[in-house]
Amino acid sequence: MGRKLGIDYGLTRTGIAITDLLGITAQGLETINNNGSDKVILRRLAEIVEEYEVDTFVIGNPINMNGTESERSKQTDEFIHKLKSRFNTIPVIKIDERLTTVEAHKTMNYLNINNHKKRGIVDTIAAVYILEGYINKK
Known part of the structure; x- marks a missing residue:
């Protein structure tokens, strides 16, 4: 069984997250x-895809x-x-991502991450939320 890859697509930056081997948890990549x-x-x-043996986007x-x-x-x-x-x-599954970026910003604010660092990780955190949404619906 391969891993699932979460994608928060953007024109400038694209966040990537991946599941563990069992497909139970999602981590920002x-x-x-x-x-x-x-x-x-x-x-x-x-x-x-090659390194992590991804079987689903x-x-x-x-x-x-x-x-x-x-x-x-x-x-x-x-x-x-x-x-x-x-x-x-590789199948591509499209899921509703409304508010994932808002939730990512809330998480970073809670963790007191400074604004400069936020830009670099907000999309990755959003990708984690997208992938978690998929995992939780299964």
């Missing part, structure tokens, strides 16, 4: 600074609070298409 390049993300994901769907599609969700769908093309044997 890294934030990919992609600066608008999906190729950078896909290249790094290829390395992660779980990506957050940034829909609006009223449940409608946002501009970011359209961009995420475009990335999912690229992800499926590059990794055609």
Whole structure:
């Protein structure tokens, strides 16, 4: 059984989280600074997939609070298409990510993480919340 990989996709930064071998817990792995390049993300994901034997991608769907599609969700769908093309044997599961970034900021505020460090880890923490949401629904 492979690991699940959580993705908080963004045009500038993309947070990555991974499950343990049993698929019970999620840990933050890294934030990919992609600066608008999906190729950078896909290249790094290829390395992660090989290293961690990933068998499922779980990506957050940034829909609006009223449940409608946002501009970011359209961009995420475009990335999912690229992800499926590059990794055609690995399923991609899209889940609601509303408020994951808000929760990530709350967590960092609670832990007194300074603003400079927040930028580097908020997306990774959001990816953990996305992956935990998937694990908890199973």
